[in-house]
Amino acid sequence: MAKSSKSFACTECGNVTSKWSGRCEACGSWNTIVEETPLSSGPAKKSLGASRGRAVSLTDLGGVESPPPRTSCGLDELDRVLGGGLVPASAILVGGDPGIGKSTLLLQAAAAFAGAGLKVIYASGEEASAQVRMRARRLGLAQASVQLAAETNLRDILTTLETEAPDLVVIDSIQTMWADNVDSAPGSVAQVRAAAHELTQFAKRRNTSVVMVGHVTKEGQIAGPRVVEHMVDTVLYFEGDRGHQFRILRSVKNRFGPADEIGVFEMTGQGLAQVPNPSALFLSERGDPSPGSVVFAGIEGTRPVLCELQALVAPSPHSQPRRSVVGWDGGRLSMILAVLEARCGIPFAGLDVYLNVAGGLKISEPAADLAVAAALLSAREDVAVPAESVVFGEISLSGALRPVGQTENRLKEAQKLGFTSAITPKGGKAGETSGLSLTQSGDLAAFVGEVFGAG
Ligand code: TYD
Numbered sequence: 058m059a060k061s062s063k064s065f066a067c068t069e070c071g072n073v074t075s076k077w078s079g080r081c082e083a084c085g086s087w088n089t090i091v092e093e094t095p096l097s098s099g100p101a102k103k104s105l106g107a108s109r110g111r112a113v114s115l116t117d118l119g120g121v122e123s124p125p126p127r128t129s130c131g132l133d134e135l136d137r138v139l140g141g142g143l144v145p146a147s148a149i150l151v152g153g154d155p156g157i158g159k160s161t162l163l164l165q166a167a168a169a170f171a172g173a174g175l176k177v178i179y180a181s182g183e184e185a186s187a188q189v190r191m192r193a194r195r196l197g198l199a200q201a202s203v204q205l206a207a208e209t210n211l212r213d214i215l216t217t218l219e220t221e222a223p224d225l226v227v228i229d230s231i232q233t234m235w236a237d238n239v240d241s242a243p244g245s246v247a248q249v250r251a252a253a254h255e256l257t258q259f260a261k262r263r264n265t266s267v268v269m270v271g272h273v274t275k276e277g278q279i280a281g282p283r284v285v286e287h288m289v290d291t292v293l294y295f296e297g298d299r300g301h302q303f304r305i306l307r308s309v310k311n312r313f314g315p316a317d318e319i320g321v322f323e324m325t326g327q328g329l330a331q332v333p334n335p336s337a338l339f340l341s342e343r344g345d346p347s348p349g350s351v352v353f354a355g356i357e358g359t360r361p362v363l364c365e366l367q368a369l370v371a372p373s374p375h376s377q378p379r380r381s382v383v384g385w386d387g388g389r390l391s392m393i394l395a396v397l398e399a400r401c402g403i404p405f406a407g408l409d410v411y412l413n414v415a416g417g418l419k420i421s422e423p424a425a426d427l428a429v430a431a432a433l434l435s436a437r438e439d440v441a442v443p444a445e446s447v448v449f450g451e452i453s454l455s456g457a458l459r460p461v462g463q464t465e466n467r468l469k470e471a472q473k474l475g476f477t478s479a480i481t482p483k484g485g486k487a488g489e490t491s492g493l494s495l496t497q498s499g500d501l502a503a504f505v506g507e508v509f510g511a512g
């Protein structure tokens with residue numbers, strides 16, 4: 058028998074190497090490298106070019122394709138994240154932390170698509186049918202025409218799908234699926250890849266949409282959803298903070314629609330409820346104006362979303378002061394602190410700095426720079442920013458303020474929610490159309506002077 062050479066794979070990013078190491082060279086994660094049995098361990102086959110294959114038919118780029126017909130499930134938040142409904146024969150990955158609500162979301166989605174006339178199968182490798190039925194009863198979906206299967210053997214599932222020919226199948230989760238032609242444990246990189254590959258192929262071949270659930274894992278032995286992201290058409294992440302009831306479904310890749318779109322849900326006792334007006338929800342917990350609290354007018358996908366940033370600045374007992382961030386990028390916080398110090402002469406040395414995005418939201422827009430700076434200054438100077446203002450704008454390393462995209466949308470949303478003024482960079486298409494009074498500054502030093510007095 059041929060001696061099989063060892064190979065190792067990273068469970069985080071799927072990078073394959075010939076030797077083990079504590080840290081993945083490709084993605085930098087620690088303790089994620091595990092041994093994998095290679096897919097084929099036989100002697101090398103003849104090169105593909107050596108024997109003749111079948112000629113592939115070629116076409117030109119021109120020609121009219123009608124846009125894919127989509128099915129809306131009626132859950133607007135989900136339909137929008139999918140790019141306007143479910144595309145037939147698409148492969149979708151839904152990633153998220155364990156316990157965040159993926160199974161709940163997909164059972165509700167399965168029932169909604171069944172209600173829209175699709176034939177839907179929900180295959181669970183994690184829960185017995187009785188458990189899924191119990192959940193369905195809790196969600197008030199016991200009457201939905203969804204067919205259940207509790208199975209982990211991929212061959213059996215595919216055989217069933219071939220005969221049943223559903224329009225949509227949900228696989229919960231891809232890490233529990235077991236392809237018997239692959240010689241490694243369920244959940245390993247090779248198994249997860251093989252299962253996702255088979256299911257994606259099935260989707261294209263039989264015109265069935267496949268939704269796969271992928272747990273984001275931190276333990277090394279189970280492969281994460283990132284190892285299959287490249288295979289599927291659409292990648293959605295279900296995010297949220299267990300301490301909050303808000304959940305955000307975010308599209309990070311979509312071959313049939315805009316990426317970066319979000320849907321907002323709220324976890325309730327009867328499952329996930331849609332949140333059509335996220336700004337109102339994110340601001341609902343806001344109390345009286347207090348130092349360190351600032352409302353940022355952001356854009357998530359195609360929608361404006363207002364949320365509260367909170368900063369706390371306190372003398373540090375440590376030689377190295379703390380910088381702690383929840384919901385924003387720590388590197389970007391350091392940059393803003395450095396710009397405040399270098400361009401405005403406002404030092405934060407010897408001060409602990411805490412920054413939090415209220416409601417468990419995660420913000421990645423540079424447009425939040427100015428709102429962060431305002432929150433930091435307001436906390437440091439112990440002066441509240443006027444409660445009826447929103448703030449947004451990008452800060453460059455020179456201390457200049459740059460206008461950001463979709464200024465109008467941000468201002469309109471602020472006005473809709475009862476704000477009367479906005480603090481923004483100079484320039485940008487703004488102003489006249491909105492009824493807000495604007496405070497505009499060209500650079501950070503001018504902003505400090507205008508909003509916080511002398512600075
Ligand atoms: P679940 O969908 O099982 O998470 P995942 O599939 O991502 O692991 O959701 C688990 C959590 O959701 C659990 O802690 C209970 C909570 N939950 C509710 O609050 N309300 C509900 O109606 C349901 C079904 C679950």
Ligand code: MG
Nearest residue numbers: 159160183229
């Ligand atoms: Mg689950």
